[in-house]
Amino acid sequence: MAGTIDPANVVSVQTQRAQLNFIVDSGGQAKLLYVGSLRDVGDWVQRLKPVEDAFSLTELQVAGGDFKHKGAKHASTSESYELTYAEHTVQDLENGKLLTIHEIDETCDLDVYSYFRLYDNTTAIRSWKKVRNHGTGPVTVEYLSSFNYSGLLQQDDYPGNYATHDDMYIAHNSWTTELQWQKDTIQHLGMPYFGQDYEVDVSDDDTQDSGEPHMGVYLSGSSSKRIGVTNNSSWSCSEYSPNGGLHNRATNQSAFWQIENNGAWHYEIENHYDGSILNLELSGPEEYDNQFWTTLQPDDEFTTVTAAFVQMNGPLETAIDEMTVYRRNIRRVNADNQKLPVIFNDYMNCLMGDPTSAKEFPLIDAAAKAGCEYFVVDCGWYDDGYWWDTVGEWQPSKKRFPNGIEEVTAYIASKGMVPGLWLEPEVMGIRSDFANTLPDDWFFLRNGKRIVDIDRYLLDFRNPAVVDYVTKVVDRLVNEYHVGYIKMDYNVTTGVGTDYHAENRGKALLDHNRAVLAWRDSLYQKYPDLVIENCSSGGMRHDYGMLSKDSIQSVSDQTDYTLNAAISGVAATAITPEQSAIWSYPLPKGDQEETIYNMCNALLCRIHQSGYLNKLSAERLAYVAEGITTYKQEIRQHIPHAVPVWPKGFPHVYDDEIVYGIRDGQTLYLGVWNNLKANNQIKVDLSAYGEVTSLTQVYPGPKDAIQATMTNNIGLFTFPQAKMARIFKVTLK
Template identity: 40%
Template sequence: MEKQIVIEENGIHIVFEIEEDRSFKLLHFSALPFQKEKITQAMKEAGFNFIEMNLYGFDRPHERHGNKYIVTSHGFRMKYVSHTDERNEKGRVLKFLTTDEETDMQVESVWQFYDGIPIVRMEHRVENRGQEMQTLDYISTFNYMGIEKEGVKRQDEKLLLKLPHNGWQREMNWKDYTLKDLGMDLVQPKEIQRSSNHFHVSNTGNWSSKEFLPMAYLENQETGSSLYWQIEQNGSWHWEIGDQNGHLYLALGGPNELYSHWFKNLKPGESFTTVPAAVGVSLGGFDSSIAELTKYRRRIRRKNQDNETCKIIFNDYMNCLFADPTTEKEIPLVDEAAKAGCEYFCIDAGWYAKGFWWDAVGEWKESRERFPNGLREVTDYIRSKGMIPGIWLEPEVMGINCELAKKLPDTWFFVRHGKRIYDRSRYQLDYRNPEVREYMTSVVDRLIQEYGIGYIKMDYNIEPGIGTEYLADSPGEGMLEHERAYLKWLDSLFEKYPELVIENCSSGGLRIDYAMLSRYSIQSTSDEEDYRYYATIAANSPSGLTPEQSAVWSYPLPDGDREATVFNMVNAMLLRIHQSGRLDKISDDEKTLVKEGLDCYKSIRGDIKNALPFWPLGLSDFDDEWVALGLRTEEKIYLSVWRRSGNTPCISIPIPNGRGKNAEVICKYPSFSESAYEWNPGAGSLSVNFERENMARFYEIKLCEEN
């Protein structure tokens, strides 16, 4: 007789079932209660596996069309052994043990809950306890069939997928899709649907978010329930939605053979742990889901002072020196950054090469041509102005014209087909090699000891592809183990230097993932050079990472006017300010506006670390005329509003829970407002009137008693 395990925790309804033959099923994972009549016995027999896992040399037990990771060889073979239900300092934790009795492959699964947050973090550890080697080419981290089962409408009419496209200078670019948009129309009888096509999103390589963020949001528009997820992996990952025997499934995981050239040979006694993933539920729509995800991201992140203080960084790169630093150029920028109120001053790329620096990176020694009296002269000057010096570093690469790279053995680098991997005139270092880790630790030690560095911008500007064959069963396995070794190296740096602030940058935002961001306190969001487009990236960025980790450039231009300067400052006001631009060449009026903006930021930044984001006009598209981002605290609401090009000078912006309430509204920045605004208590909205194009304002709203 079947036995159900029913879990209700933090608003998540979960139902597992142990079948008579001890097959283990996940029948339900939702914000809504389980309706058992939605699943027939025949459907259960053909799906709902708790894990999908594929080993070579075994047949699939049921029909599957195409390349879907469903009906895997061992998904149906795994049998329930035992489980525990306990608590730790984070919350409830479930552990399941399943096994394949023929091969003696055993999987320990851990589901970690977090008190007060409707999200579960999951991972599996598979161990070969048998007598023969087994080749693993896929294992899901989360596998849930029945994502469409609530409600009565057709699945291709009620499900909406929000997908975060990402790319260089196009980060956080969310788009909405129905199943029909994705080519998944329901044209077969529902109970036999198993089309060869499915919708899958993958990343292959070391830039984890070069095409998509490793997350998404799926809403049942009929019932108002939603699922949302993030895969916490700093390299290759994969998720898919497909159909099988009357239901749709969602499968999340890390690298696999089909899409990322990964497989691993497990000898007797060897094990493999999956990439972690977090999955949440909601009945409150997208904003509510991201609010919960924000809480979760804060919960799993390394505790650090930087996210408590949200200090202001000046970086000399964007629309400023553009990787051409010299003592002569830096000194006036240091002076102006200090006057404006910046607290870190980061010297960006180029400090180690006399001329073209791109293909010579790797030794990280100062250029005396650029700094005749040494780099220490500039870093000491930064300190004398009350700021902490920072430096740019690209620790995972060496240029093909780096003299050290020419002397090192291939064992330091990614290798395929017997050759070092090239990309953009750089080699990829292999962090599985302890000599690589020791060398880069010595570089960091030297920068801190010789120059007093307290901030490092760690950049990464290549894509080495599928991985390395050296000492690996597959290129994807070499890649994954390198990425895990790199994370351990980061952990060792933070253990050694707990006050050191390290920024995660990958040509802007091409590695926005919570394998990285559970460690780094701050993340570059983009290399976007046009402040008007940056409004979209800035406004959408709290969907991909917490506001206090989201570094946004502000770069007033020498040929700009005061509205352009205000627009730049508002871009970063609710996030982390990466101040840049030629502060030494802008007008005095613009300098005053920069300082006013930084002073305003300092007055509100203590709230950012606890505030939750919302989007009163929805997520922004790059061609939107109006853009809005809000952060809400227990006592007040902060609202950034932008108007770009268009024909609508006035708009009413709905504020959550504002209907029927009075409100105190002030324009916090700039002080010369010159734009009309008015609170509408009946509608619970703020009307603003921006007479000219390309304007921005920053407001503080306190909701009062109801009318």
């Protein structure tokens, strides 16, 4: 039931950087009023009286509940009107606080716990919820938001016209063109605005004094429209990244968010209240979009996936900076993300899945000469020929490796590099003799049949026998083949889920995904120094369910080095720079500038070196070695502490000019790529980052310097020809 608020009763929880405000209104409901950077929210709260049907702390839909909205959106779910505040606690933790708010629904016999983790070093806040059945009968939960927030970016703009003031950023994904952000106004995305000029005459309505919320105004004033972004299946990033952003041009406020699940998820923005405010909801899978629900028997609990949210003053880039710090907070502590060793992988524009001992030895020699520190044998090592649909047993091919694959891994180690192997443990090929001896309960099933995706069966990690089997495979790679690096790929998708031993397909997929993450945890507990690369046909699973575990992410399978530059230049919107593995693959018939360009793609992230280094001219191999040396001596020490900068906005593939950098305190490394034409001059304004005191080209060296000047923080970079790139060091004051 809606109620009014008393500003004197607002509860504020703060850390050194973050703040959350909630209140219990006169109807006994908890209302989430503000989440974001430190600020005085008194004026905002005063203007919100009375709180009608918005600002619910929790959106919860149960089977049989009465939806309180029009259309498919999740705002004003049935139980958001029934939940009442019970208590809250604030726990002091290292680097911040944990706020827990307990709500009760006596109608459905449910307890809901909302958790908010605030940090001292970032304004980003982590959020998740747990629901428990305290009754005597079953309750089916169809939707429970991980995070729900009304009044998005409107503290300084209420009632402002969010439809035209706010730009929304959506990260579109496709295989080999990951993280292509598109910006549009809320209005152009179809969301109407009513705002302060919208009035309804309710003088003759006899319900207005009944004490019940007056739904006539709400349903007339807000829209059935939602701006919804959804992912289904086990590729969490198959069409969109689980991230989004919003910028209010009128107030220069920004918000940024992420959902941390390695499968299905959903977020949406809708207008709310009387149509004058925006509401954001972040969730894992749910019934309407993902075929998920869960029936809780008495004493059963369900916990949502986690999500993170940033709201602050400044451009969207500043909010991403805060999210970058947050991602480092939640990530497994590991040496790989501090040392950033240089990795050679034999796949991209190189062996392309056709390794043999004879081919590997000269590549190993060349990679060691160039300065690589890890050497990874990619796919194909386990089959004599075409291997795609026979994978599953993971035994080395004697034809490819006559003296055993141990000979190759030992040779890698003898050259001072750590050996690595490719693995795709979550699948088995349909022509695998081993797979066809296994019972069906090892695999995803629908309607009694094994799901087949591109000639592969999909292993179901809910089955302990599956987990035991893949663990033994990893044991063999580590203990017998002596690998310290595993590239774990995942090139297929499950669809919406499995219906075998499942309440529903969406619930089974979530349980499987959580079992995959638990398996990763078990591997790191057993092998704490093992480096596991997260790969799904490149970046199709770059979520922080996976990346809170794995230290490195393959960002893309893009084979065109000029398109790869744009993907490299935008990866840090979703992945920390030290986890973003970017290919550098000089082409056999390339030239000096192509080699330099390839190296520039990787130098501000993680170097994934490839290409036939053993076939390059001495001059071109020297450029690779120079790039790796520059990375080791000059750049990589800064990457684990740096935040990304985009002086010319987020790049897109096919852009003529790309500018991306990383800033660590007063040191900024800037990459500039020219794809357009000869004698093109690229202008870069760095005034947002401080006063520039020096500009130096650091790669390649002085003999290949281009004309670059800096005047009043404006850089001018002149490229003699198209398809050129350079890395610069900028010192700030």
